[in-house]
Structure formats: C-alpha cells, structure tokens
Amino acid sequence: MARSSNRLARIKMRRLLQSKRGKLVFVLSIVLMIFLITSVVNRIANTHTVWHFDCYADSYFSHQGESSLKVDKSNLWLSLDIDHHQAKLIYKIESSVHGTEIAQLVGKVDHVDMGSFTYHLRLTLQPTLWQTSSRLKPYLHNEFGIMASQKIVGVSIAQQVQVIDLDNALTSTTLKFLPSNNVWSCQLRSPDTAH
Incomplete structure (x- = not known):
C-alpha cells in the first residue's frame, strides 16, 4: 500500500x-x-561591520625581512578596531628593559571578501617617536614587507586580515595577517567596552 x-x-x-x-x-x-x-x-x-579585537601573537610568526627580529612574541600585542569602513590598528610591545613602544595605523576598509572572510585594509602609520634601539620598528618593516631603508611613517600600507576561526559565542577568534602570514589569537570586545 x-x-x-x-x-x-x-x-x-x-x-x-x-x-x-x-x-x-x-x-x-x-x-x-x-x-x-x-x-x-x-x-x-x-553584523560583522563593527569588530574590536585584542590580540597576542600566536603559534605561527614569520620572518620575511632582511634584518633579524629581536621581538619576544609574548611581549607583543595588537588591537584592531573595524567600525564600518574605518580601521585602526595599534601595535604595542612591552619590556621591563626597553619600556613600552606603541605604533598606531589608521585608515579604511577597502572591501570585505565574505567568501574567505578577509578584510582588505588601507592604513597609514601615524607619526611615532621611535626608541633608539626600537624593536617595534623592524617588526613593522617585516610585517608590511617594507625594506629597512625605506620610510614607514606616512606610507599607505595594504593589509589583509583574514578571520580564520571564530567561536560560536563570538568571544574569541584567530586572525591571519597578510602578506606576512602572521597568526594572532584574539579576544573580541563588545562595542560598549571597546573604548
């Protein structure tokens, strides 16, 4: 039947x-x-137009430049804020011997590739007072693929940030920065606590 x-x-x-x-x-x-x-x-x-990430260097950390990097990953931190079409990226390195160095880049989100969940950023490094034996400046030259002899402040930098892992609660994520391929573990802050 x-x-x-x-x-x-x-x-x-x-x-x-x-x-x-x-x-x-x-x-x-x-x-x-x-x-x-x-x-x-x-x-x-x-829903992904406003992000506030606090990150620390994760397992894979590449060296692509010409000079050796004197950066201890455990002392390196970054903050990435994406607010619609605006972006701000802050790098900070702390050391009891060398003190604290901070570099801030601001710019815009050119576009978002939702297929690979990649933000294409166009950033400019703001004027920074570098220490005589700066460890952050060589790191940034490496991060952005700029030769050590080139000026870095004021130069327009193309940076891609790919969200490669995002937990269901939207509290933590893993970001991959291109072209350096550096991987960062990040905590997401709510927009209310970001500032």
Whole structure:
C-alpha cells in the first residue's frame, strides 16, 4: 500500500512539474531560495561591520625581512578596531628593559571578501617617536614587507586580515595577517567596552 501511494505521489509530482503552473512554482521556489541565501549572507556581513579585537601573537610568526627580529612574541600585542569602513590598528610591545613602544595605523576598509572572510585594509602609520634601539620598528618593516631603508611613517600600507576561526559565542577568534602570514589569537570586545 505504501509503495503504491509513493508511486502515485511521484506521478503527481512529475505531472505538476511538467505543467505551466508547476514550472512557475519551481522557478519561484528557486528565486525564493536565492533571496533567502542572499539575505542570510547580507545579514552576516552587516553584523560583522563593527569588530574590536585584542590580540597576542600566536603559534605561527614569520620572518620575511632582511634584518633579524629581536621581538619576544609574548611581549607583543595588537588591537584592531573595524567600525564600518574605518580601521585602526595599534601595535604595542612591552619590556621591563626597553619600556613600552606603541605604533598606531589608521585608515579604511577597502572591501570585505565574505567568501574567505578577509578584510582588505588601507592604513597609514601615524607619526611615532621611535626608541633608539626600537624593536617595534623592524617588526613593522617585516610585517608590511617594507625594506629597512625605506620610510614607514606616512606610507599607505595594504593589509589583509583574514578571520580564520571564530567561536560560536563570538568571544574569541584567530586572525591571519597578510602578506606576512602572521597568526594572532584574539579576544573580541563588545562595542560598549571597546573604548
């Protein structure tokens, strides 16, 4: 009995799909599915327009420059704020011997690639008072692929930040910075506590 009712249902479905009304229902169903998928993607994109990350250097930390880096990863920290189309990136290195160095870059979000969840940033390093034996300046030259002989302050820097892991509670994430490929573990702050 069940077999014959299944066969009858398939025949009715086939006839419906072959009719004009059935084809219209099928096309409208496809359009509705595309609309729903697009709405979900837009909703995700719109909820990710304000981010506040506090990060520390994670497992993979590359050296791509010409000079050796004298940076202890455990003393290096960064903060990344993305507020719609504005971006601010602050690097900080602390040491009991050398004191604290801070460098701030500000700029804009050029675009977001939602497929790979990558923010394409255009940043400019703000004027900074470097220490005589700065450890942060060589690190930044390495991070942005700028030769040590080149000026870094005021130069427009292209930086890509890829969200490679994000927990369900939206409290922690892993960021990958390109082109350096450095990986950072980050805590997400709510917009209310970011400042």
